[in-house]
Amino acid sequence: MSHLADLSAVELVSSYKAKALSPVEVTEAVIGRIEAYEPKLNALWAYDPEAARLAAKASEARWAKGEPAGPIDGVPLTIKENIATKGTPVPLGCAALPLKPAAADAPPAARTREAGGVLLAKTTMPDLGMLSSGLSSFHKLARNPWDIATNPGGSSAGAGSAAAAGYGPLHIGTDIGGSVRLSAGWCGLVGLKPSFGRIPIDPPFLGRVAGPMTRTVADNALYMSVLSRPDRRDGMSLPYQDIDWMNLDIEVKGLKIGLWLDAGFGEPVGGGNPCRRGSRSQTVCRCRRDHRAGGAIPQSHHDRWSGSFLARAFLVGYQKDDAGKSGKDIALYLPVDGNGRRAFRRGSLSWFCPDGRHAQCGACRIEGLRFHHFANRADADLSGGMGLSDQ
Numbered sequence: 001m002s003h004l005a006d007l008s009a010v011e012l013v014s015s016y017k018a019k020a021l022s023p024v025e026v027t028e029a030v031i032g033r034i035e036a037y038e039p040k041l042n043a044l045w046a047y048d049p050e051a052a053r054l055a056a057k058a059s060e061a062r063w064a065k066g067e068p069a070g071p072i073d074g075v076p077l078t079i080k081e082n083i084a085t086k087g088t089p090v091p092l093g094c095a096a097l098p099l100k101p102a103a104a105d106a107p108p109a110a111r112t113r114e115a116g117g118v119l120l121a122k123t124t125m126p127d128l129g130m131l132s133s134g135l136s137s138f139h140k141l142a143r144n145p146w147d148i149a150t151n152p153g154g155s156s157a158g159a160g161s162a163a164a165a166g167y168g169p170l171h172i173g174t175d176i177g178g179s180v181r182l183s184a185g186w187c188g189l190v191g192l193k194p195s196f197g198r199i200p201i202d203p204p205f206l207g208r209v210a211g212p213m214t215r216t217v218a219d220n221a222l223y224m225s226v227l228s229r230p231d232r233r234d235g236m237s238l239p240y241q242d243i244d245w246m247n248l249d250i251e252v253k254g255l256k257i258g259l260w261l262d263a264g265f266g267e268p269v270g271g272g273n274p275c276r277r278g279s280r281s282q283t284v285c286r287c288r289r290d291h292r293a294g295g296a297i298p299q300s301h302h303d304r305w306s307g308s309f310l311a312r313a314f315l316v317g318y319q320k321d322d323a324g325k326s327g328k329d330i331a332l333y334l335p336v337d338g339n340g341r342r343a344f345r346r347g348s349l350s351w352f353c354p355d356g357r358h359a360q361c362g363a364c365r366i367e368g369l370r371f372h373h374f375a376n377r378a379d380a381d382l383s384g385g386m387g388l389s390d391q
Helices: 009-017 023-041 049-065 107-114 157-165 181-186 217-227 279-293 309-313 327-331 341-350 362-382
Strands: 076-080 118-123 170-175 209-214 256-259 297-300
Touching (some): 009 217, 023 049, 023 076, 049 118, 107 217, 118 157, 157 170, 170 217
Parallel strands (some): 076 118, 076 170
Antiparallel strands (some): 170 209
8 A cells, every 4th residue: 555645635535535544644644754754855844743733633523524624625735935824934945034924824825724735834945936946045955855966946846845755745836937847847746837817826926826736637636626716815816717627538639739949039949940959859849749649739839929028028137237236226116107017016026025125125135136127128018008007
């Protein structure tokens, strides 16, 4: 029989229904796994086994009554450190930020608790989520459980490491440019970056999404059924849709698969025919041929993205005239007029400064330099009818 810590969420819930397993014994098994592996992996922060035991006991009582709180009741899990959980500070992997306890659960954490998930810990991340590794000035260096001499990817480094090590079956990361997908790929997991707005987040940030990281596709779908529920705090979230996430028997025939091989700027993947480029592109093309053979319709779009202000602006780095800018200078970036620039810039910095104290925040002194140019490069596009208000 598989170790209890290695069972999927779908298997656990089925066993709870059949009274074959208890959330208490499963949680104890996962705690044992954590205590055995964590000294080498450094995947967790704010680890609280006693709180997890209490949550598991409450879940056990609900299952005994036949009244589970939701589809993941009693399932052990972790949440990425930058997703607020009430009473726990949100250091964003950065030693420069104050450790102020969060006032409330962010939407993904709130939906998780409402559904009965057993929270074990938060997972580690690099400073401000800006590295594809677990290197952090605040947390210990996260390592890949497949080979502790290697990197678990980032910025959802701890989540990837925890999921692969069996610290429960459900984990959640965040993603802008690969922070769920890199860690999932490097740790052998299923990682999903859903459409922007599908999972509400708070504070909202244009481009950032939360996404599940699991060991199976079915568990990923199960967690999406919880995380995608609405939350009024995210004004940029999509209207709620009652999607049948567990319908995994969908045929690929007739589906369209978008393939983005070239952003339209920067260094290209290769030259000429994409299927004649390096081994990575050859793999992509084999995948495209396989999907086409199954009836799917792969489509490659380049020009549509090459002019996008988001695609360009996210890659705008530091500029010489930014050097030495103070917090006061950066604060002046915010109260600007015209066609949505205020909301856009405030929303950008809100990711790094949940309290909104941009001028005083050490993170904003650093990241405000980048977002100054991010906003300036976007001004023309915003004034061209992107539909953002200056509120």
